Amino acid sequence: MTNGSSPSRPSSYHLSPPTSPRGSLSTSTSLSQRKSIRELPPLPSQHRSTTPPGTPPSTLSPDFLEAVPPPPPKSQRSPSLSRTSYTSHISQESLKSAPLSPSASVSSPPLKHRPQSLNNILDAGSPSSQGKSKVSLVPSEGEDLDAFHVRNTYAQLDMSGVKGDGYTEGVERTRARIGDSRVSQANAAAAIGDGTEKQGDLDPREVEVLSSIDRYGFFITPNHERLVLLPSLPFKQKLTNVSTGPPNAPTTGTSLRSLPPPQPPIKELSRIGKWERMLRPQKPQPGGNPEGWYIKPTKEGKLLERVYKGIPDRWRSVAWEILMSRFTSKAIREKGLGIEEVRNMNLDVLREDYLDGMEKPSSYDIQIDLDVPRTISGHVLFKTRYGAGQRSLFHVLHSFSLRCSTCGYVQGMGPLAATLLCYLPPDQVYASLVRLHDHYDLHTIFSPGFPGLLEAIYVQERLTQQMMPGVYKAFQDQTVSTTSYATKWYITCFANSVPFQTQLRVWDVFLAEGGDVFVVLAVGIVWVFRDQITSSSANFETILSLLSSFFVPEDENALMSWVGKVMTDSTIRGNMRRWREEWKELVKNGKDATALL
Structure with a gap:
């Protein structure tokens, strides 16, 4: 970039890790305009952009979102083909370019362009990363019209995306309807994505937001009442029965005025290298991304110890999938469940369930829509109303609310799904929630009566x-x-x-x-x-x-x-x-x- 020129988006700037099969497949298909349903303005024509296959590894943080083509109709869809929007966390290190070696330098250059990891997730609203939802464009028999309006709004915006995703507030379309005035209609129409904003120069507002986010994607430190320090000294004492403390001890803890910013974990680069050597890829795919990962047999004894020391962010999505798969398999064996339950917990099967659920109405859609924008405040992924993050959160919670008729949907599910979305693609987040529900016994946490x-x-x-x-x-x-x-x-x-x-x-x-x-x-x-x-x-x-x-x-x-x-x-x-x-x-x-x- 020459001096005085606008920040640009080089296609070669990638920060995606070898953490999961995240090949950048692409298509070049256009979507026709669709007629507005209720207050949602009509959607402009879209064209899928192409993404080069394969991405080089990063040192510290996974990419946010990789685009893949939409699935075929269910009758033509194989269990292994799913509509996915790969999401992970943004870190301060996402703004840095460093080689894979754990001894690499992590000096940070000035921000000149959006990291490809963030490009990917903000591009999630484009047709290249979302399949067309035909069922969601018409109400189901007996479906509440307000609930359908919610579901239809998310389905339409999946095809177009929204402008300013990640750095603007967006336009409310469901909790408060778009007004009848020309100004309201014009503002709503102008907020719909046109498929070109991620191909040009960075908006100055976007530069400002990206320059201020922390390593986890928060650009605003969340406000919490009664911030109290959890001192470390008591944790260093022996695990013995303790008597009461001094009678004149204070009744309050040490208060903090504000939440301190997250600090880089101790020995982070060293631990990245150790996890890299401990993990082995399964069935590498075209583009260099493996189908999965497993623990090197000679390192099995180190796994739990390293988990307690903290999984490096760069490997967290991989590690979480391995840990959940292992725990689920163990739980199935201990419960004496058969091969059918093993099949039901297969990722491909659960991805298919997720996609099927997206096309069905849920009686919880209105409540889910109310909770989505307030689930994680101050995070770049969930900042923009109906942006990629909010849409993914809605879809995951919508499909999951159909999974168990006893639990349905409760507010506590939102923070779980949102946290998982910071590291995993939506379909895998759904699969994770199912595993947590069925085999980590969260079913009993969310069931009536708790x-x-x-x-x-x-x-x-x-x-x-x-x-x-x-x-x-x-x-x-x-x-x-x-x-x-x-x-x-x-x-x-x-x-x-x-x-x-x-x-x-x-x-x-x-x-x-x-x-x-x-x-x-x-x-x-x-x-x-x-x-x-x-x-x-x-x-x-x-x-x-x-x-x-x-x-x-x-x-x-x-x-x-x-x-x-x-x-x-x-x-x-x-x-x-x-x-x-x-x-x-x-x-x-x-x-x-x-x-x-």
């Missing part, structure tokens, strides 16, 4: 009583129920209780070890604040306020090391299994109502 939540709380209380009898007595004396502060921890898998970077590390371990991780983390938070809880000045309000805070670890490694120590304690894990069985007996005998604080 039976799995109550079981987890029972185990948490028993472990608290065993490790901190003084704290348990303080809860009894002050009538503090565990459900009053811990419910949101379990419903969202700690998505809104710790910083995003900490949440990712917790999820790394959760996907490897299962739901006991959340119970141990909950006990760990109480462990840190045991002196405040048992203080002579403590009361119901001070305890509940403290435990309802947003917790910022002083040292993430100390926190995860403590969780690891508890999880590897055979006595504690054995007790946790016994307590889960105890709870099931209490429920069976109708004695569960009085079993919790």
Whole structure:
């Protein structure tokens, strides 16, 4: 680029890792204009742009979105062909160009053009990455017209995309209808994508946004009430029964004025190299992307240890898929389920389910649409109304709401899907939610009455009583129920209780070890604040306020090391299994109502 010229988008600038089969297939097919349905303005003609096959690897972060051609009609579609929009996180390192070697320099050049990783996800609205949804363009028999308007709006915008995706607010079309005035109609029509904006120079507003995002794609630090430091010293103490703290201990933790920015993990480049050497590709595809990955047999003994130390962002999408596949297979064996369940958990089968669900109405569509724009605030992927991220989130939650008639859709599913979308393509996010629902027992968390939540709380209380009898007595004396502060921890898998970077590390371990991780983390938070809880000045309000805070670890490694120590304690894990069985007996005998604080 010459001096004084506008920033440009070189087609050769890629940051996609060898993390999953993400070949950049392309077509050159045009879409005809479609008539407006209700308030949605008509869509302009579109042309699919082409993307060179294959992408070179990056050092630190996966690409956001790769375009693939739409699927054929279901009657012609093979199980392995799916409509996919590959998504992953944006990191500050996404603005850097570095070779694969873990010893590579990561000096950051001035931002001159949008990283290809971000180009890919913002191009998701173009026809090159979305198949045509014919069924969603007409209402189903008996479908609520407002719900159809929602579903139809997302279907139409899948074909065109929206302008300014990732750096403008967008135009509301469903929660509040487009007005009848010429100005409203003109603004709505102008916001529909035309397929050319990603081919020209960067808009100055886009440059400004991309220059300010952090390594995870947040351009605004989320605001949280009651930011409290989670000190590291208690995590370094032995796992023994502890007595009450000093009677004059303070009743509050150390408050923070703002959430500190995420810091690069310790030894990140070194750990990237270790994971690279530990992983092996399966069936390389044209373009260099493998069909999948597996752990090198000689490194099996290192896997869990490295998970606890933190999976490098560059390898997180690969690692999560491996961990979920392993845990699911183990759960199927332990439950004595047959080959049919193995087949049902196959990624190709689940991708087909996802696509089929997109063409069906859901009674939850209106509520899902209300929740989509407020699921993750301040993240570039979900910033623009009806942008690629919001559309992907809607489609995933829509299809998943049809999966289980008992659970349907609940708000807690949104943060789970949104976090997964930061690393995985939508169809794989759907598959992940199914695995979490069926074999990580999130079905019991989301079912009416939240039976799995109550079981987890029972185990948490028993472990608290065993490790901190003084704290348990303080809860009894002050009538503090565990459900009053811990419910949101379990419903969202700690998505809104710790910083995003900490949440990712917790999820790394959760996907490897299962739901006991959340119970141990909950006990760990109480462990840190045991002196405040048992203080002579403590009361119901001070305890509940403290435990309802947003917790910022002083040292993430100390926190995860403590969780690891508890999880590897055979006595504690054995007790946790016994307590889960105890709870099931209490429920069976109708004695569960009085079993919790």
